[in-house]
Amino acid sequence: MNVEILDTTLRDGEQTSGVSFSxxxxxxxxxxxxxxxxxxxIEIASARVSDGEFEAVRNVCAWAKRMGHIDKLxxxxxxxNGLSINWVKSVGxxxxxxxxxxxxxxxxxxxxxxxxxxxQSICDxxxxxxxxxxxxxxxxxxxxxxxxxxxxxxxELMDAVRHLPIKRYMLPDTLGILNPYDTLANIQRMIKRYxxxxxxxxxxxxxxxxxxxxxxxxxxxxxxxxCTVNGLGERAGNACLSSVVAVVxxxxxxxxxxxxxxxxxxxRIVESFSGVVIPQNKPIVGEHVFTQCAGVHADGDNKxxxxxxxxxxxxxGREREYALGKTSGKANIKKNLEALxxxxxxxxxQKVTQRxxxxxxxxxxxxxxDLPFIVADVLKQATVPDKVKIINYALNLSEGLRxxxxxxxxxxxxxxxxxxxxxxxxxxxxxxxxNIYKNDLHREFPALTNYSVNIPPGGRTxxxxxxxxxxxxxxxxxxxRGLDADQTxxxxxxxxxxxxxxxxx
Numbered sequence: 001m002n003v004e005i006l007d008t009t010l011r012d013g014e015q016t017s018g019v020s021f022s023x024x025x026x027x028x029x030x031x032x033x034x035x036x037x038x039x040x041x042i043e044i045a046s047a048r049v050s051d052g053e054f055e056a057v058r059n060v061c062a063w064a065k066r067m068g069h070i071d072k073l074x075x076x077x078x079x080x081n082g083l084s085i086n087w088v089k090s091v092g093x094x095x096x097x098x099x100x101x102x103x104x105x106x107x108x109x110x111x112x113x114x115x116x117x118x119x120q121s122i123c124d125x126x127x128x129x130x131x132x133x134x135x136x137x138x139x140x141x142x143x144x145x146x147x148x149x150x151x152x153x154x155x156e157l158m159d160a161v162r163h164l165p166i167k168r169y170m171l172p173d174t175l176g177i178l179n180p181y182d183t184l185a186n187i188q189r190m191i192k193r194y195x196x197x198x199x200x201x202x203x204x205x206x207x208x209x210x211x212x213x214x215x216x217x218x219x220x221x222x223x224x225x226x227c228t229v230n231g232l233g234e235r236a237g238n239a240c241l242s243s244v245v246a247v248v249x250x251x252x253x254x255x256x257x258x259x260x261x262x263x264x265x266x267x268r269i270v271e272s273f274s275g276v277v278i279p280q281n282k283p284i285v286g287e288h289v290f291t292q293c294a295g296v297h298a299d300g301d302n303k304x305x306x307x308x309x310x311x312x313x314x315x316x317g318r319e320r321e322y323a324l325g326k327t328s329g330k331a332n333i334k335k336n337l338e339a340l341x342x343x344x345x346x347x348x349x350q351k352v353t354q355r356x357x358x359x360x361x362x363x364x365x366x367x368x369x370d371l372p373f374i375v376a377d378v379l380k381q382a383t384v385p386d387k388v389k390i391i392n393y394a395l396n397l398s399e400g401l402r403x404x405x406x407x408x409x410x411x412x413x414x415x416x417x418x419x420x421x422x423x424x425x426x427x428x429x430x431x432x433x434x435n436i437y438k439n440d441l442h443r444e445f446p447a448l449t450n451y452s453v454n455i456p457p458g459g460r461t462x463x464x465x466x467x468x469x470x471x472x473x474x475x476x477x478x479x480x481r482g483l484d485a486d487q488t489x490x491x492x493x494x495x496x497x498x499x500x501x502x503x504x505x
Contacts, residue, residue: 002255003248004224006200007033007241008043009270011076013232016276023056025273029229030060032269034069036262041224043097046076047084054091061092070094074137079118079125085132095135097170098125100157102140104150115153119160126164137168139202144173147186158194168198168224173213176206176236180216187220200224203239205231210239215247218254229270230278230285242267242284242316250310264317284311290320348375374464374483387412388499395425395488405429409436411503416440426491433495446473446502453487469494473502 010026013019021029026044033039045057057075064070074095077084088096100122101107107118122138129136138161140146146154158169171190173183183201190199201217203210203226214225225248231240242263248254267285271278280287290313313320355374393407405428406419416436422428430448437445450470467482467490478501482493 001223002257003218003222003252004040004200005241005244005256005258006041006043006074006224006226007039007228008202008226008238009033009228009232009241011043011045012226012234012238013228013274015234016232016237016274017234019232019274019276021273023052023059026056027060027063029270029273030064030073032262032266033229034064034072035067037258037266039072040257041072041074043074043076043226044093047078047087047096048080054087057093058091065092071135076139077129079121082125082128085125085129085134088134089132094133095137096129097137097139098122098129099139099141100161102143102154102157102172102174103146104153105145106142107153115156119157122157122161123164126161126166130165136164136166137170137200138166139170139172141172142174143171144178144182144186145175147189148177148182151189155193158190162194162197168200169194170200170202170224170226171217171222172202172226173204173210174202176204176210178203178213179207179209180212183213183216184220187217187222191221198223200226202226204233205236205238205240208236210237211243211247214239214244215251218248218252230267230274230276230282232270232274232276240282246284246311260315261317284316290318386500387503388496390492390496391415393429393492395429397425403428405432407432407436409433411436411441411499426488429488429492430495433499444474446471446498449477451491453490465490467491467494469498471498474505476505 010021010029014021030042030044033042044060045053061070061073064073070092071094073093074097075084075088075091075093077088077096077098079098079100084098085096101111101118104115107113107115111118113121126136126138140154140157143154171187178186187199187201191197199222201214201222201224203213203217210231214227217225225239225244227239227241227244228237229241231237231243245256245258245260245263248256249260264285267278278285278287281289283289352375389410391408391410393405396404396406402421402423403425404419404421405425406417407429408415408417410416418432418435418440420428420431420435422431434445437443448469449472450468452468454466455464464483464485465487467487468479469481469491470477470479478498480494480497480501482490482495482497484490484493
């Protein structure tokens with residue numbers, strides 16, 4: 001048996017603090033859910049919210065009718081003597097999800113009605129909706145507390161309405177209080193007592209158990225489950241569509257009819273529309289969830305896919321990546337080089353790996369876009385004998401004072417130390433080096449003719465800095481490059497390379 005998914009991103013999801021979809025965004029999301037993901041049911045709004053919502057929902061319903069999807073749209077309505085019913089009919093929708101009180105406390109203290117009065121109101125509203133040609137589903141709001149604290153009330157409500165023309169009975173964990181064991185037991189109680197009825201389960205994520213509770217509900221016999229894209233919803237949100245689909249398909253071996261390959265695309269668009277950023281480690285759709293960081297994992301992937309599970313990134317329109325950083329090994333480097341079409345010897349790969357480890361200590365992540373710059377930097381540096389080394393340096397920048405640099409160089413095995421003042425930290429560093437060459441070594445020092453800084457494509461605020469410096473020396477013009485997370489350090493690297501070049505001219 002298939003599990004019927006209802007997506008409520010545009011109703012419950014829009015109740016996320018700070019989230020409000022425009023009319024065009026609503027229509028775009030509806031199109032994505034119905035025509036890309038093939039969601040069988042979507043709840044698109046609450047009735048009687050605002051004039052703007054009325055026009056947006058009417059526009060969505062007009063499109064859905066033209067495309068043959070109108071029966072897949074559902075609108076939340078209230079027991080309000082026909083006001084919601086008229087609203088739903090006016091926008092052109094065909095399905096109303098009536099909100100009743102699934103716990104005795106809500107009935108007594110929010111409605112100030114006796115259970116029998118509320119039951120009669122439900123019956124009257126259902127009959128009114130059916131008479132107006134609407135299909136009816138019934139929410140039992142706060143059902144999880146109701147079945148826990150006043151199960152007799154829940155049974156009395158169900159006994160009063162079970163014979164009405166209601167297609168689905170929807171059981172919400174409105175306050176997110178359930179755990180999987182209670183969910184399983186309570187769903188089974190409902191199905192045992194009412195075996196012929198269709199029950200949906202609607203999870204909230206207050207204890208971070210929404211997906212687990214969906215699993216338990218389906219295991220217990222629920223025919224439908226509710227979720228939202230990216231888990232949007234009040235407080236901690238609802239069950240997340242991407243996780244629910246994966247769990248239903250893989251853990252429960254059931255079908256939903258949803259196209260998994262479009263999940264990531266839809267998640268990113270809803271992220272953009274909602275302004276709610278997807279956590280990097282969120283299962284299925286998080287930026288880093290298909291990124292292997294440890295070198296041993298990449299090595300295992302090369303050896304019969306030892307670190308794969310059923311959540312293959314290709315299923316969800318994504319690709320596996322291998323992060324470059326201080327935990328990287330040669331296997332990670334090889335994977336990224338292969339992706340770029342770069343072939344290196346094992347010796348060169350070892351040098352690149354060591355350089356990436358050094359850079360990884362200074363920044364969170366080295367990107368694949370950084371890699372060609374690192375390869376070029378390492379391989380070109382290896383061709384020049386290392387006669388000049390920087391032993392230590394200190395740069396000082398103080399308010400109201402010119403920057404100073406103190407450096408200690410090793411040239412042909414002899415140490416030299418110098419301090420200089422400059423217009424900037426790097427300028428002070430170069431002047432200190434120039435003083436050593438002129439005063440201690442009595443050698444000509446190259447003239448700096450150009451200086452440029454850039455970051456590799458796709459770089460971010462923590463990106464590597466690529467510094468290129470042009471030099472003139474004894475009728476020779478040449479360039480040196482430095483690569484580091486810090487701009488000044490990159491320039492210093494380029495300068496040390498220049499010193500080793502002139503030592504070998």
